[in-house]
Amino acid sequence: MNSVLNNRVLPVSIVNLCRTFKTKVPRVRFAPSPTGYLHLGGLRTALYNYLFAKSRNGSFILRIEDTDQTRKVEGSVKALLKDLKWAGIECHEGPGIGGKYGPYVQSERLPIYQEHISKLLENGSAYKCFCTERRLNLLRRDAVRSQRIPKYDNRCRSLSEEDISEKIGAGSPYCIRFKLSSDCSAFEDLIFGGIAYDVSLNEGDPVLMKSDGYPTYHFANVVDDHLMDVTHVLRGVEWQISTTKHLLIYKAFGWTPPQFGHLPLIVNADGTKLSKRQSDVKVEDYRNNGIFPLALVNYITLSGGGFDHVPGAGVRLKSMDELAEEFQIDRISSHPSRLNPDLLQECNRLEIRRQLQDDQLSQTLVAKLQDLIKHTYPSQTLDIEKEHIKTVLNWAVARISKIEDLVSSKFGFLWILPSNNQMDIDKDLLHRLVEYLETQEVFEEPILKDKLREFSKNNNIKFPELMKILRSVLSGLSEGPGVAEMMHLLGKSQSLERIKAVVR
Ligand code: GLU
Numbered sequence: 001m002n003s004v005l006n007n008r009v010l011p012v013s014i015v016n017l018c019r020t021f022k023t024k025v026p027r028v029r030f031a032p033s034p035t036g037y038l039h040l041g042g043l044r045t046a047l048y049n050y051l052f053a054k055s056r057n058g059s060f061i062l063r064i065e066d067t068d069q070t071r072k073v074e075g076s077v078k079a080l081l082k083d084l085k086w087a088g089i090e091c092h093e094g095p096g097i098g099g100k101y102g103p104y105v106q107s108e109r110l111p112i113y114q115e116h117i118s119k120l121l122e123n124g125s126a127y128k129c130f131c132t133e134r135r136l137n138l139l140r141r142d143a144v145r146s147q148r149i150p151k152y153d154n155r156c157r158s159l160s161e162e163d164i165s166e167k168i169g170a171g172s173p174y175c176i177r178f179k180l181s182s183d184c185s186a187f188e189d190l191i192f193g194g195i196a197y198d199v200s201l202n203e204g205d206p207v208l209m210k211s212d213g214y215p216t217y218h219f220a221n222v223v224d225d226h227l228m229d230v231t232h233v234l235r236g237v238e239w240q241i242s243t244t245k246h247l248l249i250y251k252a253f254g255w256t257p258p259q260f261g262h263l264p265l266i267v268n269a270d271g272t273k274l275s276k277r278q279s280d281v282k283v284e285d286y287r288n289n290g291i292f293p294l295a296l297v298n299y300i301t302l303s304g305g306g307f308d309h310v311p312g313a314g315v316r317l318k319s320m321d322e323l324a325e326e327f328q329i330d331r332i333s334s335h336p337s338r339l340n341p342d343l344l345q346e347c348n349r350l351e352i353r354r355q356l357q358d359d360q361l362s363q364t365l366v367a368k369l370q371d372l373i374k375h376t377y378p379s380q381t382l383d384i385e386k387e388h389i390k391t392v393l394n395w396a397v398a399r400i401s402k403i404e405d406l407v408s409s410k411f412g413f414l415w416i417l418p419s420n421n422q423m424d425i426d427k428d429l430l431h432r433l434v435e436y437l438e439t440q441e442v443f444e445e446p447i448l449k450d451k452l453r454e455f456s457k458n459n460n461i462k463f464p465e466l467m468k469i470l471r472s473v474l475s476g477l478s479e480g481p482g483v484a485e486m487m488h489l490l491g492k493s494q495s496l497e498r499i500k501a502v503v504r
Pocket residue numbers: 030031032033065217221234235236239
């Protein structure tokens with residue numbers, strides 16, 4: 001692909017070089033609060049930031065926003081790091097990873113926020129507020145009663161220096177609020193386009209620093225994005241409403257803000273909202289349910305745009321490198337991203353297929369299935385040698401969407417003998433069948449099928465009837481894979497063993 005400049009065609013490498021010089025190398029961040037598990041929405045935010053950085057040789061930063069200590073859940077940072085690593089998302093800077101912009105945990109940056117809040121107090125953009133919780137509650141209740149939007153009335157904005165000194169002298173606790181103004185220019189959202197929202201119409205002056213010395217999300221988020229040199233903020237659309245507020249804070253500091261892009265909501269296929277409580281949206285649950293990381297990652301990218309997916313063209317599994325190469329923020333749709341769970345199954349199937357084609361990965365896959373079999377059927381006695389497992393996997397890949405399916409009741413017959421079947425069986429018929437099959441050299445599906453057909457004709461039994469009996473004898477099931485297929489998979493001796501066991 002070439003680019004045209006002044007009627008001259010430039011090779012791609014030069015175009016890229018120009019771009020590199022014109023734009024800063026991106027620094028993006030994923031800034032979760034350690035309040036629980038990583039869910040699908042969080043994973044998407046992390047993934048898109050990561051892919052954006054990766055595609056432009058930028059940096060992907062992990063920052064833990066734990067300023068609300070009351071919501072902190074023990075162990076969640078560790079779980080988060082585990083989930084990101086599992087998904088193949090590599091953090092370049094962050095807690096436990098390092099980087100020159102640290103610390104990367106907000107509760108370890110309190111002196112930085114103190115220093116910066118002083119600047120806003122000095123330049124008159126912020127003020128001390130002594131209103132008690134009781135007064136704030138009264139304001140809230142009053143507003144609700146008279147059907148107004150509950151918001152702080154900015155009373156402490158107008159306190160005199162003497163009032164302030166007196167209150168401080170009396171030891172009254174205070175927080176620090178930001179003076180909101182209507183002076184917020186619209187901003188260009190990288191995904192939604194122009195956004196204009198006058199936050200001061202709907203909110204009172206927001207708290208930047210709480211009375212316990214901890215910053216609020218809004219303040220710490222802005223200070224850190226600036227100090228960490230973040231160039232692009234890609235985050236969930238639920239934060240879009242806060243962005244104009246953030247822009248006012250940037251302005252108060254005299255800082256240039258990063259560019260903002262808000263990722264649309266992820267919704268169910270029918271458009272209804274996903275709930276964090278829906279157990280299947282936790283990344284950990286996907287992992288425990290046999291979903292492979294690359295499958296989950298591809299699944300996410302299929303729902304919201306940003307990539308080269310052609311609708312209706314079928315799913316193709318892409319590597320992280322391919323995804324990064326294709327990713328373009330302006331291709332992300334601003335409509336809610338609808339998840340289609342069928343695509344997750346398809347992605348996982350494709351991932352199993354990919355792993356089977358790779359020497360190393362297929363060995364791991366085989367070992368995983370061996371473990372699952374041993375665990376599910378502790379008394380299993382049948383062949384679970386590597387070669388056999390691999391044959392089964394190659395056969396099964398079109399029928400399953402996860403490895404765990406192969407130890408479900410539907411496929412259990414592959415590893416254990418079927419339990420006693422209830423059918424009234426014509427033992428003579430099966431005797432003759434054993435004799436007939438023993439003479440067969442080739443035990444492969446199409447040939448076997450023909451042979452069974454021939455046997456049914458010669459023995460005066462309808463073919464479907466014979467299949468029904470054999471399926472039950474071989475697998476204990478009333479439905480499932482084709483009988484000849486089953487016999488091929490079980491092998492000649494195991495198939496005959498099972499028939500003989502019934503005749504005996
Ligand atoms: N701490 C916020 C969260 O939990 C981060 C929002 C942002 O990215 O600015 O999602």
